[in-house]
Amino acid sequence: MKKLFALLAVFAMIAVLTVPIARAAETVKIGAAFALSGSIAVYGEGFKKCVDLAVEEINAKGGIKGKKIEIVYEDNKSNPKDCVTAVRKLITVDKVPVMFGPAGSSNFMAVAPVAQENKVVLLSAQGAAVGLTKAGDYIFRVFPSDTLQGPYLAKLAMSMGYKKVPVMYVNNDWGLGLKDAFVDAYKKMGGAVTDIIAYDEKKTDYRTELLRASKGNPPAIVNLTYINEGAVQFKQAFEMGIKTQWLCGSAAKAPKMVELAGKAAEGVMGTYPSVSQNTKQYQAFKEAYKKKYGDDKIPIFGDYNYDMVFITAKAIEKGGYTADGIRKALPVVAKGFKGVTGDKTFDAERSPKFAEYGIWIVKDGKIEDYKK
Amino acid sequence: MDSFSYYSQTVLNGILAGCIYALFAMGLTLIYGVLNFVNFAHGELIMWGAYFLFLFMGEPFGLPLYFAILPALLLTGCLGLAMEYSVFRPIRKANRLTLLIAAMGISVFLRNAAQFFWGAEVRTYGLEVMPGTRFIGLYLTMQQFAIIGVTILCVAGVYLLFFKSRLGKSMRALSDNLDLARISGIDTKRAILAAWVISAVLAGIGGILMALDTNLNPEMGVVNLIKAFAATLIGGVGNLWGALIGGLLIGLAENIGVLFISPGYKDGIAFVIMVLILLARPYVILGERSD
Numbered sequence: 001m002k003k004l005f006a007l008l009a010v011f012a013m014i015a016v017l018t019v020p021i022a023r024a025a026e027t028v029k030i031g032a033a034f035a036l037s038g039s040i041a042v043y044g045e046g047f048k049k050c051v052d053l054a055v056e057e058i059n060a061k062g063g064i065k066g067k068k069i070e071i072v073y074e075d076n077k078s079n080p081k082d083c084v085t086a087v088r089k090l091i092t093v094d095k096v097p098v099m100f101g102p103a104g105s106s107n108f109m110a111v112a113p114v115a116q117e118n119k120v121v122l123l124s125a126q127g128a129a130v131g132l133t134k135a136g137d138y139i140f141r142v143f144p145s146d147t148l149q150g151p152y153l154a155k156l157a158m159s160m161g162y163k164k165v166p167v168m169y170v171n172n173d174w175g176l177g178l179k180d181a182f183v184d185a186y187k188k189m190g191g192a193v194t195d196i197i198a199y200d201e202k203k204t205d206y207r208t209e210l211l212r213a214s215k216g217n218p219p220a221i222v223n224l225t226y227i228n229e230g231a232v233q234f235k236q237a238f239e240m241g242i243k244t245q246w247l248c249g250s251a252a253k254a255p256k257m258v259e260l261a262g263k264a265a266e267g268v269m270g271t272y273p274s275v276s277q278n279t280k281q282y283q284a285f286k287e288a289y290k291k292k293y294g295d296d297k298i299p300i301f302g303d304y305n306y307d308m309v310f311i312t313a314k315a316i317e318k319g320g321y322t323a324d325g326i327r328k329a330l331p332v333v334a335k336g337f338k339g340v341t342g343d344k345t346f347d348a349e350r351s352p353k354f355a356e357y358g359i360w361i362v363k364d365g366k367i368e369d370y371k372k
Numbered sequence: 373m374d375s376f377s378y379y380s381q382t383v384l385n386g387i388l389a390g391c392i393y394a395l396f397a398m399g400l401t402l403i404y405g406v407l408n409f410v411n412f413a414h415g416e417l418i419m420w421g422a423y424f425l426f427l428f429m430g431e432p433f434g435l436p437l438y439f440a441i442l443p444a445l446l447l448t449g450c451l452g453l454a455m456e457y458s459v460f461r462p463i464r465k466a467n468r469l470t471l472l473i474a475a476m477g478i479s480v481f482l483r484n485a486a487q488f489f490w491g492a493e494v495r496t497y498g499l500e501v502m503p504g505t506r507f508i509g510l511y512l513t514m515q516q517f518a519i520i521g522v523t524i525l526c527v528a529g530v531y532l533l534f535f536k537s538r539l540g541k542s543m544r545a546l547s548d549n550l551d552l553a554r555i556s557g558i559d560t561k562r563a564i565l566a567a568w569v570i571s572a573v574l575a576g577i578g579g580i581l582m583a584l585d586t587n588l589n590p591e592m593g594v595v596n597l598i599k600a601f602a603a604t605l606i607g608g609v610g611n612l613w614g615a616l617i618g619g620l621l622i623g624l625a626e627n628i629g630v631l632f633i634s635p636g637y638k639d640g641i642a643f644v645i646m647v648l649i650l651l652a653r654p655y656v657i658l659g660e661r662s663d
Contacts, residue, residue: 171636198636202595204586205392207385208627209635215378228494232586239504240381240511260494260587262501 027070028063028321030312031090031099033111038078043103046299047125048073051100053292054309064317069309076102080110087111091118097323098123098312103301105129105174112139121326125308126301128250128273130177133350138327142308142344143301144273144355146174149249150181152357153222153271157247158189162220165247166195166213168233169224178224178249194218201229210237220245225252230268231260238264245269253360253367265362269370274358275303275341285340307339377509382627384510388585390623391523395578396600397607397615398530399571405547405610406567409468412475413455414575414600415593416482421448421576422583422592423486429497437497445576451482452572453565479594486590496587515585522581526574527616534612539566547610598639602646621645 032051035044051071059068072094074086083102090096091114098121101108108127112135115122124132124141128149133139157165167183169175175198183193194216199209210233213221221244225233230252237244238261248270258265275282285306290296311334312326319329330346337344347353359370396418403411424447427433428440435443459474504511534540542563545553554560579593603622607614622642629641 196634198634200636200639202589202591203638204582204592204596205385205389207388208382208630209638211378211381211385212631212635228587228589231494235501235586238501239513239516241503241506256493260496264501 026067028067028316029070029072029094029096030309031072031074031087031094031096033074033076033083033086033090033099033102035078035103035107036073036075038076038082040078040103043126043300044076044078046302047103047305049293049299050289050302050305051309053289054306054313056292057288058309058313064313069313071100072096076107078104078107080107083107083111084114087114087122091115091120097121097321098316098326100125100305100308100312101127103127105132106172108132109135109173112136115139120323121330123308123312125304128178129173130181131173137350138323140330140346140350142311142339142341142352143304145349145351146178146249147181147349147351148355149271149273149357150178150183151185153178153182153247153249154186154189154191156269156271156359157186157220157222158191160220160245162245162247163190164192164194164218165220165222166197166215166218167193167222167224168197168199168209168213170226170229171198171200174251175224182222182224199229201226203229204232205236206233207236207240209233210240210242214240214242214244218244220247222247223252224249227252227254227257228260231257231265234261234264234268255367258362258365258367263365266365267362269359269361271357272360274356276356279338279340279342281338281340303340307341307344310339311337311344374509379631380508381510382631383624384512386624386627387620388516388519388623389627390620391519392578392582392596392619393599393603393623394616394619395523395526395574395581396596397603397619398526398612399574399578400597400600401604401607401610401612401615402530402567402571402574404604405612406543406564407460407464408547408550409471410475410601411455411571412472412597413478413482414571415595415597416479416486417448417452417572417575417593418579418582418596419486419588419590419593420451420482421445421572421579422588423490424448424576425580425583426490426495426497426588437499441580444580445573448576448579449569449572452568452575456565456568483590483594490590492590494587494589497584499584513585515581519581519585522577526577527612530570530574530612533570539563543567599642602642605646606649 034047035041055069055071063069072090074090076083076086087099090099099115101111101122101124103126105127108124109132112122116136116138119138121138124143126143127141128143128146130146133141167179169179186193195213197209197213199206223246225248246268248268250272253270253272285303286296286298289298314333315326315329318333319325334344334346342356343354345353360367361370400411400414421444424444425440428435428443429437455478459478463470463474502513504513542558545558546560546563550560599622603618604615606621607618625645626638626641630638
């Protein structure tokens with residue numbers, strides 16, 4: 001009985017302590033489960049900077065209907081398990097109706113069902129995997145899906161005269177989605193896929209996979225690979241005397257890949273979602289970033305994060321500070337919205353309807369834009 | 373590429389993968405034979421071996437490759453000894469589950485330590501990428517030549533040590549029965565330490581060869597250790613020749629399999645073979661084991 005009483009007393013105290021604080025905080029809270037430690041923390045820091053910049057600008061102009069935006073950051077530690085923990089905390093403790101999700105498609109896809117079940121809106125600013133938003137109607141992204149990149153890559157292959165190619169891809173959500181999108185589009189354009197080779201991540205030996213892809217000496221091989229896997233593969237292909245034009249997706253486009261593969265990476269090409277930097281929106285963003293942080297090195301995907309904050313703020317303003325209000329308002333406010341990263345209109349899958357792509361090529365040990 | 377080269381290159385790829393697996397499996401099976409437990413931290417000896425070389429080749433040492441190998445292997449041997457002194461000796465008489473969990477603990481600790489010092493990103497020794505030399509229709513690089521040569525040397529060395537030297541004899545005695553060996557006047561302490569050093573050095577050699585051929589990351593040991601387990605099981609746990617044959621068998625089966633089924637199932641091939649052999653008859657390849 002005594003224990004029960006003590007317990008009640010504690011609950012009463014907590015109630016007394018928390019209620020006034022909750023009332024005093026007249027802010028609009030948005031959750032953010034970002035990678036602030038762990039293997040991709042270097043990205044998370046950059047996202048945070050751009051989100052903070054957008055919040056500062058909105059708050060300086062009076063916030064949302066006079067209330068200031070407050071971002072509640074939770075560290076997702078760069079792995080799916082802790083991403084789920086972070087998101088659960090944001091939902092149950094902070095009770096936010098809208099959250100910015102983790103980077104990395106597998107991390108994001110681990111938390112999407114949690115958000116959907118709890119009916120909380122979740123947005124991604126850098127997930128490219130085809131099925132990223134399939135968990136349900138509370139899940140959105142402002143980064144273009146690979147359903148758009150696949151056809152672009154197919155167009156590149158056709159325009160270079162490659163009518164028959166084998167396709168290699170990394171066997172996960174991202175690789176599989178992009179492979180399907182590519183193969184569909186390529187076949188529709190009249191191309192023929194000679195072989196489809198899935199491989200696992202993190203292997204050290206891809207020689208026989210490469211050998212199989214090179215059977216019949218194809219002039220080009222499509223390889224939807226990552227930085228590390230790509231580096232090992234290009235190196236091993238080079239050593240085995242395989243001479244072909246490699247065509248990749250966006251995930252291998254990194255100086256680290258070139259550093260690891262050395263001259264074996266020379267001539268490798270690929271597609272990537274590009275953002276036109278000549279728009280007045282982009283210039284203004286760059287200027288503001290430089291003013292706040294002192295340098296103009298925009299972090300990777302930082303521009304998408306910046307746009308995400310603005311769209312979310314507009315949706316809260318229009319639909320009210322509830323998950324359902326935001327969910328219904330998002331497609332409306334995003335329609336025709338010209339952000340830093342272009343037109344942010346959503347399609348039926350709650351992904352950007354439009355996207356621009358560029359072509360990258362490794363030349364003299366550097367990644368450059370490919371000009372025909 | 374004509375079809376003869378196509379298939380013979382595949383066999384060569386299988387042998388290369390198999391040599392690496394065999395080097396890993398030999399060290400694993402040695403510790404099992406002598407101390408009767410599976411060292412789950414063996415993968416970290418592999419990885420640290422490769423990183424020690426990276427350490428000596430980089431600042432502030434800046435040693436050229438050939439000079440850096442020896443100190444790197446020495447340090448790997450010391451790491452093996454450190455495992456023995458700090459963890460495994462105090463719990464020598466504990467049950468096998470305790471030893472297993474302790475080994476897993478060391479594994480996680482050492483992997484995180486490597487991440488702490490060198491980060492999670494992938495590294496390379498920075499050697500120039502060279503096209504392989506053509507050799508009866510096959511492409512073989514210097515590193516791959518080294519993989520095959522060094523594996524043969526290691527197998528020969530371990531064979532001589534085990535079957536032709538007193539130390540090897542005492543290790544084998546220990547493997548049969550620790551207590552009996554002890555009361556027969558065998559210096560069991562020395563034999564156990566020797567087993568750790570040899571196991572760690574074999575792991576270090578394998579790790580370095582693999583990293584020379586590809587690159588380094590903190591997970592390189594763990595990923596390949598699973599194959600080494602399979603090789604050990606196929607060949608009969610505690611059996612050195614079995615480790616070699618098991619390793620080669622898995623390497624070949626995986627690579628030849630890739631030509632016919634989706635490479636997404638590459639890992640599956642190794643484990644299907646393992647399960648089949650275990651079901652059919654354990655230790656089937658080399659008959660009996662020594663206990």
